[in-house]
Amino acid sequence: MIYLILLPMIAALFLIAFVRERTIRSSYTAISMAFLSFITSAAMFYAYFSDNLIENYSWFKIGGYSFQISLIANNLHLLMAVVVSFISLLILIFSIFYMRREKQKRYYFEMSLFIFAMLGLVISDSLILFYIFWELMSISSYLLISFRYDKKPASDAAKKALILTKIGDVSLLTAIIILFANTGTFSITSILSSLSTIPQIYVISASILFVIAALSKSAQFPFYVWLPDAMEAPTTVSALLHSATMVASGVFLLVVLSPLLQASGIFPYLLTVSLITIFISSLLALDSVDTKRILAYSTIDSLAFMFLAVATLNADGALFYLIMHAVFKSLLFLLAGELLILFGTRNIFRLRADRIGKPIFYIPAFIGLASLAGIPPFLGFFAHAALSYNFSIGVELLFSIATFLTSLFSFRLFFTVYRYKGTGRVREDITAKIPIIILSVLSVAGGFSLFAFNSIIPISYSFGLFLLFDSIVALLGMSAAYYLYFNRNVSYAWLGRRLKSVFRGWTYDRVLTTIGLAFTRFGDMVGSFENTLRILVDKLGSLSLSLSYHSRRLQNGDLSSYMVIFIIGVILLMILLLGSVKLW
């Protein structure tokens, strides 16, 4: 099983050690290794189907404690591995088109590092190994966001992202410490099977910390501000890390640990937080004018949907949504990246080239956005069926409002960008089109996999009255977006404006910046206290010097003579000691 994660690691090491800059070889190395990873994970998925295999490796021992790392092969983890390696492969292929003018070696090294970390994360059964890969993902995300490091927004965004996710990393590490101190093992399966032996207070505190970790990694309220800024990264990075895989690892963590969280009774709070996140993010998406930022807010929105499902004891529904989301969201990001490369802007009102309105552009975009909005029969519709299985009536109502908003901002994007009829010529690039076509086909047809999914992981879904209502609401959102945004050249329709005025006081980002600044100020205060202390110590020194001025006349104050006296003293002492030996 370890070979699965070794492949991308070999690619990363090979890239950093041997491959020279500005050669095509780096992309081929990374892609071939990602392809091999995909084949391996698919083969493993096939080989270990309905199996539950755990591989243990002993790392080191202290006292009676054994620090073990273990990998797990079962349907859940290997399915995730297949999805991750598949999406990675497609995005790396797209990168040939997207990154051809950039630094190849660094990019493919960091992407391979990320794939290594993500694959390791989804197949690790030991919490410490989980943490290791979790943190490595943070680092590769930091490196990739700061890919264009000489631009200030990129360097700021990278720092912000890593500090905010570091809060989650530290929480995760603390939670692991709590569980290890109580159970003496890192193995998730053993911890979950011995839940009843852990004192309730530790179950609760560990759950809170796990949830904080997941919220920060998945960019949920109150941590979400790093994700829109992280859109400074190349779009392929946004597609892979900041929508399809890395940010979803927070959800994956909670899915894996859901029995623990259930025992702690934290789910009502998680439910509240995800509802808050859903409304904030969809309103902010409605307010943005940047394709990638809209998609970033929609990612936050979709991740909150998954947390909603986890909080309503429907972890498998969350997982299904996670996988479907990875498909259609990476499709949308790739489309945004293609538009950025071809037309040079991310602003939805400036994307006015007459070539955009061609079927080759708008059909995949429609498929992706319709999936996002949950319109039947696209992917999102089926995902909603799995997601909403356990919703109570109140959550159902709130969720349908969220569906409306999601549909509204999705089609706002669609009707604003693609409203012109296309006539001009556009350069086609096979490496850009293949991933988009594959993902579009999956987004149309992949939803039916819900019925087969049950044989992989037991899942409940309902195509009841609520889903009908939900899809009607989604269609309503689409029509509202058509009415509001199609054929209108104003930068904001009345709804957008009204919402903007309601949320004009919305300065959460600024609040966080202020908190950060407060910390810096506090640091400055401590720093100036430290300086005062230093001056005080110096003063104390000179005071004692002036006090000893009179007694100093005996000696000449020359340091070297002090040292001479000291050495003579030591020698005399030695002689005395040696003498005393003889006398004894």
Next chain:
Amino acid sequence: MVDLVYLLVPGILGILALYLNKAANLRIRASWISYAAMIATVLIFVSGVITGFSGFSLVISRAIDFSILFALNGISLPFLLLAVLLPILIFPSRRYDIPEENTLFDTMFLLVYISLISMFMSSNLLGLFMFMEIALLSAFAMIFLWGNRNSFSSAMKFLIFTQISSMLILTSFLMIFLYTGSFSLYAMQSILRSMNPAYLIPIFSLVLISALIKFPVFPLHEWMPDAYFDSPTSITSMLSGLFSKLGGYVLLLFIVFLMPRTVSYFSTPVMVLAAVSAFYAAFVALSQRNLKMMFSYSSMLYMSVALLGMMSNNPIGIDGSIFLMVSYGFISPMAFTLTGYLKSQTSTDDMSALGGLMRKLPLFSLFFVIAVFSSIGVPGFSNFIGEFLVFLGAFKYNPVFVAPILSLIIATAYYLYSIKRVLFERFTSAVKKLHDLDAAETIQMGVFSSIIILLGVLPYIIINSINLGGI
């Protein structure tokens, strides 16, 4: 079997050779002699690790039980590894601020080298004290001889603080001698362990205060920023890499072997102090705009964390603190060496005057990023294991003491600030012509990074060499 005293032979021969070279005007480059002596020591050390070490004893005075007694105890091997290996990696940084041919510097460096090795091998407390003093006094001389303009006052401050610390520790050794009639760790261990732990509180508190000065820990750290800042790069690296571990090593001897039951009287207050110190150092580091100052306070942060681990007085915490001390003992010299290189290139280590170096100095940037990531505890680098074990140990002592883990978030903030200011964004240095690391510096940094990664991936190299069972 390799006799422990053999570890000193190359160093002593090296000092003699340096003297002969100078006196007889042989025109051999002084640094070559030093390298040869240190590499020979490493080879002896490696062969000793493979075949096993045997003890050495030379009685100087039976009356006061003063002898040169070399033997390994359960915790000395990791520190010995640091003392044998680290100076070789630090020595090349002499090029940044020491004149090319300077036999005195090389002699004193070798003197520090052998005295630190002897100190970590000494099983006689008086011998241990003697070697520690030689090392500290040499360090004092080196600070004021080769430091910058303010180095005399900094060196004096360093001397006063460390001498107070040494006096306290000597007093405690003498008190032990009064109780046990011996300075030998073996002889005193059984006697001290059979005594009522409450009687040992005065002795332990003297050792503790002495160690707190040497760490350094708030509020006894005032010698540290000046001494680190005003010293030449190589000496700053030695101070943060090795000298800050002396107090920790002596304290660990007392915690693990001599007075394990007395520690429980001190654990809680000292751990609170360590936590305060960690946050204090983190916040001060956050306010620094000078790279060298920032790394100095960062070193104080990690030493406070190490103190937290050893005071938790359980195997995980103690192993973690030893691991963290060794690991950060490699990381912080690496950071200081990079700072020294930066200053030699751009003639400043003020972060507000730097920027955009990643484009100009890719190799430097790679190693800078490695140093930063290993400091903030990224898995795969050695510090992660140390931090994790320390906080696990602290949690096992009392769940409250896992709280200082939050200081690592502040550490992340200032380290990322340094990356952003030094490597990212626009290139702003006044000096336009920069040279990236040359072959020697690349090798130096490469060895540093490989050790850090090796310890991070295979932590049992250190952990299996620790034996808390007995001396």
